[in-house]
Amino acid sequence: MRYPFETAEARWQKYWEEKKVFKTDLTDLEKAVYCLVMFIYPSGSKLHCGHWYNYGPTDSWARFKKLQGFNVFEPMGYDAFGLPAENYAVKTGIHPQDSTFKNIEDIRAQLKQMGCMYDWDAELMTCVPEYYKWNQWLFLQLYKKGLAYRKNAPVNWCPSCNTVLANEQVQNDGSCERCGTMVIQKNLTQWFFKITEYAEELLDGLNKIEWPEKTKLMQENWIGKSIGAEVTFKVDGIEDEILIFTTRPDTLFGATYMVLAPEHPLVTKLTTEENKSKVDEYKITVQSMTEIDRTSTVKEKTGVPTGAYAINPVNGEKIPIWIADYVLMTYGTGAIMAVPGQDERDWEFAEKFDLPIIRTVQTPADFEGKAFTGEGPAINSDFLDGLYVAEAKAKMIEWLEEKKIGRGKINYRLRDWLISRQRYWGTPIPVVYCDKCGEVPVPEDQLPVKLPYDVDFKPDGASPLARNSEFVNTPCPKCGSDAKRDVDTMDTFVDSSWYYLRYLNPNFTEGAFDAELGNNWTPVNMYVGGAEHATMHLLYARFIHKFIRDLGLVKSDEPFHKLIHQGTITNNGAKMSKSKGNVVNPDSFIVDYGSDVFRMYLMFMGPYELGGDWSDKGIVGVDRFVQRIFTLVNNFNGIAKSAPAKENYDIAALNEAEKNIYRKVNQTLSKFESEVENFRFNTAVAALMELVNELNKELVNCSADLQKYSLERLITMLAPLAPHMGEECWNMLGNDKSLYESPVWFKVDEKALIAEAVTVVVQVNGKVRAKQDFPLDTDEQVVKRTVWENENVKAHTDGKTVVKEIYVKNKIYNIVVR
RNA sequence: GCGAGAGUGGCGGAAUUGGUAGACGCGCUAGAUUUAGGAUCUAGUAUUCGAGAGGAUGUGGGGGUUCGAGUCCCCCCUUUCGCACCA
Numbered sequence: 001m002r003y004p005f006e007t008a009e010a011r012w013q014k015y016w017e018e019k020k021v022f023k024t025d026l027t028d029l030e031k032a033v034y035c036l037v038m039f040i041y042p043s044g045s046k047l048h049c050g051h052w053y054n055y056g057p058t059d060s061w062a063r064f065k066k067l068q069g070f071n072v073f074e075p076m077g078y079d080a081f082g083l084p085a086e087n088y089a090v091k092t093g094i095h096p097q098d099s100t101f102k103n104i105e106d107i108r109a110q111l112k113q114m115g116c117m118y119d120w121d122a123e124l125m126t127c128v129p130e131y132y133k134w135n136q137w138l139f140l141q142l143y144k145k146g147l148a149y150r151k152n153a154p155v156n157w158c159p160s161c162n163t164v165l166a167n168e169q170v171q172n173d174g175s176c177e178r179c180g181t182m183v184i185q186k187n188l189t190q191w192f193f194k195i196t197e198y199a200e201e202l203l204d205g206l207n208k209i210e211w212p213e214k215t216k217l218m219q220e221n222w223i224g225k226s227i228g229a230e231v232t233f234k235v236d237g238i239e240d241e242i243l244i245f246t247t248r249p250d251t252l253f254g255a256t257y258m259v260l261a262p263e264h265p266l267v268t269k270l271t272t273e274e275n276k277s278k279v280d281e282y283k284i285t286v287q288s289m290t291e292i293d294r295t296s297t298v299k300e301k302t303g304v305p306t307g308a309y310a311i312n313p314v315n316g317e318k319i320p321i322w323i324a325d326y327v328l329m330t331y332g333t334g335a336i337m338a339v340p341g342q343d344e345r346d347w348e349f350a351e352k353f354d355l356p357i358i359r360t361v362q363t364p365a366d367f368e369g370k371a372f373t374g375e376g377p378a379i380n381s382d383f384l385d386g387l388y389v390a391e392a393k394a395k396m397i398e399w400l401e402e403k404k405i406g407r408g409k410i411n412y413r414l415r416d417w418l419i420s421r422q423r424y425w426g427t428p429i430p431v432v433y434c435d436k437c438g439e440v441p442v443p444e445d446q447l448p449v450k451l452p453y454d455v456d457f458k459p460d461g462a463s464p465l466a467r468n469s470e471f472v473n474t475p476c477p478k479c480g481s482d483a484k485r486d487v488d489t490m491d492t493f494v495d496s497s498w499y500y501l502r503y504l505n506p507n508f509t510e511g512a513f514d515a516e517l518g519n520n521w522t523p524v525n526m527y528v529g530g531a532e533h534a535t536m537h538l539l540y541a542r543f544i545h546k547f548i549r550d551l552g553l554v555k556s557d558e559p560f561h562k563l564i565h566q567g568t569i570t571n572n573g574a575k576m577s578k579s580k581g582n583v584v585n586p587d588s589f590i591v592d593y594g595s596d597v598f599r600m601y602l603m604f605m606g607p608y609e610l611g612g613d614w615s616d617k618g619i620v621g622v623d624r625f626v627q628r629i630f631t632l633v634n635n636f637n638g639i640a641k642s643a644p645a646k647e648n649y650d651i652a653a654l655n656e657a658e659k660n661i662y663r664k665v666n667q668t669l670s671k672f673e674s675e676v677e678n679f680r681f682n683t684a685v686a687a688l689m690e691l692v693n694e695l696n697k698e699l700v701n702c703s704a705d706l707q708k709y710s711l712e713r714l715i716t717m718l719a720p721l722a723p724h725m726g727e728e729c730w731n732m733l734g735n736d737k738s739l740y741e742s743p744v745w746f747k748v749d750e751k752a753l754i755a756e757a758v759t760v761v762v763q764v765n766g767k768v769r770a771k772q773d774f775p776l777d778t779d780e781q782v783v784k785r786t787v788w789e790n791e792n793v794k795a796h797t798d799g800k801t802v803v804k805e806i807y808v809k810n811k812i813y814n815i816v817v818r
Numbered sequence: 819g820c821g822a823g824a825g826u827g828g829c830g831g832a833a834u835u836g837g838u839a840g841a842c843g844c845g846c847u848a849g850a851u852u853u854a855g856g857a858u859c860u861a862g863u864a865u866u867c868g869a870g871a872g873g874a875u876g877u878g879g880g881g882g883u884u885c886g887a888g889u890c891c892c893c894c895c896u897u898u899c900g901c902a903c904c905a
Contacts (some may be wrong), residue, residue: 214822218900221821226904246905331904345903413904534900604843606831618830620856621843683832686842761838766886768838806885812837816885
């Protein structure tokens with residue numbers, strides 16, 4: 001008889017739901033575990049293999065903890081605002097709200113089919129006022145602290161689609177993702193969150209969390225701390241001064257020219273009459289470039305002189321001031337001193353435009369390159385000569401500070417978070433603009449600013465909300481006169497920056513979340529999601545969490561203590577995507593094999609963090625494994641009722657088969673625990689397969705109570721990986737209670753892990769010549785005697801001189817001969 | 819260009835602190851059973867020489883350390899991912 005997965009899976013799903021088995025008591029904090037997967041974007045397409053790969057194994061980990069007696073909270077919800085729904089609306093005319101609600105209905109049903117232990121009472125979606133009201137509240141808190149501010153900033157603009165594009169919608173060649181038109185830069189006044197305020201702490205906090213090193217490194221690079229100095233340069237002939245940032249103040253004597261970003265506010269003033277037309281021309285060409293173009297390292301350097309000169313403060317030299325697009329207005333001060341001798345970019349530029357080059361660090365004798373960025377003593381640098389880089393830097397900073405023309409300074413590559421989106425389907429920004437009062441935040445008691453349903457969301461460049469006069473026109477909250485609302489919406493990463501707190505009570509009305517619960521349940525113990533969020537969501541959430549902490553609502557410093565990235569499942573090497581039409585639909589596998597087998601197969605495929613190319617080749621192997629367990633359990637139907645239970649056995653009192661089984665069961669249990677704990681599901685499944693192979697051979701030769709002992713342990717291990725089948729088999733063995741309602745986990749008998757006999761490998765000159773069994777910890781002399789009696793050993797040592805013999809207890813006996 | 823990973827049978831992949839390379843599974847081969855099988859069971863399955871015992875080779879390539887290297891060190895090749903002029 002085959003395992004009837006259709007009926008079993010339906011039955012247990014119904015049972016769990018009706019009995020609310022997975023509703024978590026959040027007041028029970030002893031052994032509390034918060035296990036979280038990144039919530040789902042409710043698109044019109046179904047759950048695909050990638051979702052299953054993300055959610056299934058994570059749920060298995062959660063169930064493992066649950067059986068171990070932890071109070072596990074595992075919620076699921078919907079990241080429901082966002083561009084795809086709106087684009088879909090533009091194409092089909094179906095309102096984003098309608099399509100999103102419909103998609104959520106469908107996806108909820110599919111999620112339930114997976115049989116994960118989600119606490120459905122904690123379900124949330126971000127597109128309802130009950131949720132996004134608190135995005136607005138959060139905005140106001142940031143605003144109050146000066147961490148939300150407005151400024152003019154360039155955005156990617158597609159002149160054909162007439163709309164703003166996110167950076168990721170601009171392709172590598174600078175064209176629009178949808179129509180291929182070249183994207184241009186356009187300036188708009190937009191809202192920013194001052195994430196840079198937390199740069200240092202975001203960097204520092206990385207040491208306190210258990211995240212993949214790779215992800216931490218990416219965040220570290222993204223934050224991009226650099227330690228250096230700011231220096232003021234006087235301009236020859238005019239009053240203005242130019243402030244620059246450098247990480248190499250020690251090379252100041254080698255500064256032979258300066259470069260300003262073309263957008264630098266001083267450019268117009270500095271430029272001489274003769275250079276005006278060239279400079280203006282250059283500024284225009286730069287303006288039409290995207291940031292991606294501008295920052296491409298393969299492009300040859302360009303630039304034009306302004307005709308003005310600056311004075312190098314250390315030696316009074318007149319040095320020319322240029323503008324060039326390789327200097328960015330958005331980093332540092334938008335101006336640099338160029339030191340071609342010690343900077344590759346400056347060297348390239350100097351070479352092209354024939355500018356002077358002075359080396360200020362002694363190059364090694366064998367150095368043949370151009371700019372030298374390495375370590376060495378200072379030269380041509382007056383009072384710094386002979387000092388090595390670090391000392392020279394310190395001395396120069398001291399000198400600059402003394403003369404009051406510079407100071408030590410730390411800069412970050414991290415930019416503030418632009419949250420304005422000229423889109424409809426998102427959280428309205430709670431600000432009103434009044435002619436008299438200016439920018440007025442909406443008072444908290446007037447939240448939420450509701451997103452109106454009736455909106456014309458065809459893209460013409462302006463925010464769709466701007467066309468809804470009922471929404472736009474509102475009295476000023478301060479003075480009551482006619483005013484206008486902000487018509488932009490927030491980036492959806494705002495939604496996902498604090499959703500893990502809202503899960504704890506999504507119906508909470510007193511605030512964004514229940515602070516007591518938030519405090520007790522953060523940081524999240526285990527967070528699982530894609531690596532593509534390394535420098536976006538995962539950084540924003542850390543920032544917002546720290547801000548919420550500073551509001552006094554939680555005490556934890558970090559939102560997610562442990563983070564794991566599931567790998568990507570590809571199809572013939574290509575990332576699965578709807579547009580490519582290569583998405584593997586799990587449905588047929590669920591129909592043929594059931595959800596347990598499918599999820600277990602995904603786990604068995606390989607290391608969880610690596611992912612891999614999709615193939616259904618091996619799924620029959622997992623199915624056979626499941627069938628063998630079912631047959632085995634069926635053969636011992638009801639054994640839990642008839643056989644007495646024993647916690648541990650005295651190994652010496654068991655027969656050979658029993659000893660083997662007893663050892664194998666405990667070894668497997670021990671291995672299983674460490675493998676699943678660390679998300680190594682492939683080896684956990686393999687260990688269970690080995691155990692089942694042994695049980696099939698030897699279980700019939702064991703006493704009834706040891707049979708029960710073994711099978712119960714097998715099934716509790718199976719249950720996290722194949723939850724429906726785990727419950728089913730647990731019942732078949734004769735247990736009346738649901739395994740997940742009354743969790744059971746067995747302790748390893750450590751004594752059973754110690755092997756009685758070991759195989760010692762006998763080598764001659766490092767090559768295996770024999771294998772010999774010995775009792776554990778056999779004395780070297782005994783081993784030696786036996787080894788030398790071996791015919792094959794004799795054959796390989798005869799007539800040779802023994803140089804030495806190495807014995808590694810319980811492992812190896814190596815004879816070295818010449 | 820810079821940074822971080824990864825290269826193991828026909829395939830997916832295992833291998834504690836350096837100590838039996840190839841666990842587990844797929845596939846394949848032979849046999850058993852079956853009216854049949856996308857079923858089940860048994861045995862085998864890195865390559866190669868050998869009837870066999872056994873030998874030789876083998877973890878991308880080349881060198882090194884060691885009694886012993888998939889694992890440690892150096893050089894090279896391939897590949898995946900991230901960052902792409904951040905002064």
